[in-house]
Amino acid sequence: MLSKNQIKLITSLKQKKYRQQHGLFVVEGVKTIRELLQSNLELHSIYTTETFNIDAKSEFLISEVELKKISFLKTPNRALSIFKIPKSKSIDKTQLIVALDDVRDPGNLGTIIRLCDWFGIKDLVCSKETVDCFNPKVIQATMGSITRVNICYVDLIEFLSDSELTSFGAFMDGNSIYKIKIPSEGVLVMGNEANGISKEVESLVKKKISIPRFGELQETESLNVATATAILLSEFRRSSC
């Protein structure tokens, strides 16, 4: 049986304020929970319809009706767990880093975290306005990659001012990525879904790059920030192959 306090805690973790206050976040679905249990993340508690065979203090067997009550998903997937938010590690400033300037959509951030994991990017730097990576929708979209990418929320202006790496920013009018020489390290800056990279961050970007558009009509507005990140990360990595 779920206690009132447990329900209250879980429900509160939908909000960033309470995630930060408690230092906890929610992960749902048996597969992702299993993956996280094998990572360095510290488990707080697990509410499940089938046992995971972990210590009895942390595990609470509940009914499907109870799970439906606490789940953030339309179709709950057998278990909901709470993990402790890990401390950010220090950033390795000698490698390729991805920096996000005010990315707001949880699905986009989740996809970008998964891309960083695929392309071996260790550090993802986010402006303070970027959506919280422990937002349940982000966690759902990362498919476990959240455990393998170090995500830091920083003052992006300060970070870029201090960085010795060349910064590359994705713009509509930048130089074609097929024509410029791309190094294997640097900071790749991606902007907000609607407004792109902000003026202040733009002034700190050393090289403006762009993915050429091939449609005859030239009417497609822009690529989605996650698909653009996919293409640009691939370009950085192909340069080191």
Add this chain to the structure above:
Amino acid sequence: MLSKNQIKLITSLKQKKYRQQHGLFVVEGVKTIRELLQSNLELHSIYTTETFNIDAKSEFLISEVELKKISFLKTPNRALSIFKIPKSKSIDKTQLIVALDDVRDPGNLGTIIRLCDWFGIKDLVCSKETVDCFNPKVIQATMGSITRVNICYVDLIEFLSDSELTSFGAFMDGNSIYKIKIPSEGVLVMGNEANGISKEVESLVKKKISIPRFGELQETESLNVATATAILLSEFRRSSC
């Protein structure tokens, strides 16, 4: 005022069966509707809280409450319209074509249509199991690109058997796209979100390609089909630059 019949028609168009029966589909949001009004698509009717200044026979001014009632969105965006489903055009078999084998997620199909538009792919060929491109969630994700890409639902086995173009299929164990020579025309085959390309289609694919994974742990399961399509289309296009 909305009539019962109008409400019934609009609501029915959420389902593929009725879209096909009526030959109609729903588009929401002022911006996308404006874009579609300027395309070759034929308008059936528009239900809006602000006039579009089009002929009175097709336009119905309604209240926000009424819009909320008929909208497929959580947050309706001032107008809902119905357009006629266009006839598929014949496929140009001398250029780069994208073929989808059972892609099920509407968001993924929408993103892939937008990518085709960006990269100047005129023809998108879908297996009959692929999600319907006139599904409201697909339309929402395409951002108007649906008017610029010719989408055909075909028997993919037959299509690939008849095709004279070299077919490239995305697999986990294919040849690195950074190392093989990619031509500027061909058929790029992308598979289902969970199962990839089916065995039957695989047997017809001439070249298996793959996006190398760079993470040290090699644990990221796979790239999302839309982000993988983004990277592969970029590779095809860079080869013609």
